[in-house]
Amino acid sequence: MAVPIVKAMKRSPAAPPGEVLLDGFVLRRYSLGDAPALAAAVGESLEHLRPFMPWVALEPTTLAEREELLRRWDDDWANGRQYSYGMFRRDRVVGGAGLMRRIAANGLEIGYWVHPAFTGRGFATRAARALTIIGLSLPGVSHIEIHHDKANVASGRVPLKLGFEMVGDKRVKPAAPGESGLSCVWRVGRSSWAASDTESAPGLPAATETESTRFSRHD
Numbered sequence: 505m506a507v508p509i510v511k512a513m514k515r516s517p518a519a520p521p522g523e524v525l526l527d528g529f530v531l532r533r534y535s536l537g538d539a540p541a542l543a544a545a546v547g548e549s550l551e552h553l554r555p556f557m558p559w560v561a562l563e564p565t566t567l568a569e570r571e572e573l574l575r576r577w578d579d580d581w582a583n584g585r586q587y588s589y590g591m592f593r594r595d596r597v598v599g600g601a602g603l604m605r606r607i608a609a610n611g612l613e614i615g616y617w618v619h620p621a622f623t624g625r626g627f628a629t630r631a632a633r634a635l636t637i638i639g640l641s642l643p644g645v646s647h648i649e650i651h652h653d654k655a656n657v658a659s660g661r662v663p664l665k666l667g668f669e670m671v672g673d674k675r676v677k678p679a680a681p682g683e684s685g686l687s688c689v690w691r692v693g694r695s696s697w698a699a700s701d702t703e704s705a706p707g708l709p710a711a712t713e714t715e716s717t718r719f720s721r722h723d
């Protein structure tokens with residue numbers, strides 16, 4: 505049964521929901537059968553993604569390699585290392601987003617990309633908002649971060665709109681051709697998120713009545 509996302513997350517589940525219904529798309533855990541749809545979306549988005557997504561350098565990949573990637577993500581999910589979701593409109597992949605356990609034992613980092621035909625509609629911001637709620641509801645998670653290269657202005661708008669605080673920047677080796685090498689770090693903690701995630705927060709895409717979460721067969 506679909507229930508409102510915030511209500512569902514207040515139950516503090518040990519693992520994230522496999523499916524979240526958001527305004528305009530569904531954020532859903534990938535399954536192996538999604539390999540062709542993911543390949544199509546990535547293939548159509550290569551030049552849009554290339555400046556800031558290092559993994560694009562590995563494209564094109566074969567169907568078998570993409571299925572292997574999905575298997576790895578499945579394993580990562582089961583082990584709590586990374587929760588990778590696709591943004592779906594019916595069977596079409598229109599983007600991807602995930603929670604990665606790579607910043608600290610008690611923190612999760614959000615990553616996202618959106619197919620160029622679907623940018624500018626708030627998809628990345630809505631996905632990141634949902635993942636923030638999900639991440640902060642997991643046991644032992646005290647904060648969420650979003651990192652982006654300073655040159656990636658569109659990406660920086662996402663944490664800003666969600667009320668994250670920019671806590672600093674750090675020099676890193678550029679990993680993709682558009683990167684300046686200055687990585688901006690945005691963070692939100694449980695208490696500041698609880699205080700700010702209201703329908704009235706500035707620029708925040710409020711949860712709509714269609715936004716809900718379902719626990720899929722994976723859970």
Ligand SMILES: CC(C)(COP(=O)(O)OP(=O)(O)OC[C@H]1O[C@@H](n2cnc3c(N)ncnc32)[C@H](O)[C@@H]1OP(=O)(O)O)[C@@H](O)C(=O)NCCC(=O)NCCS
Pocket residue numbers: 552553556557616617618619622623624625626627628629630651652653656657658659661662665
């Ligand atoms: C960054 C990205 C995920 C944003 O996705 P999106 O769904 O368009 O994001 P949203 O619609 O939620 O918000 C984007 C914001 O950036 C703004 N924006 C878009 N392009 C911009 C640009 N070139 N300069 C400044 N702002 C820009 C939009 O106007 C919007 O802000 P607003 O709502 O205040 O007007 C998408 O552009 C993308 O996939 N980029 C390539 C992959 C990538 O960089 N991923 C992030 C790595 S850190």
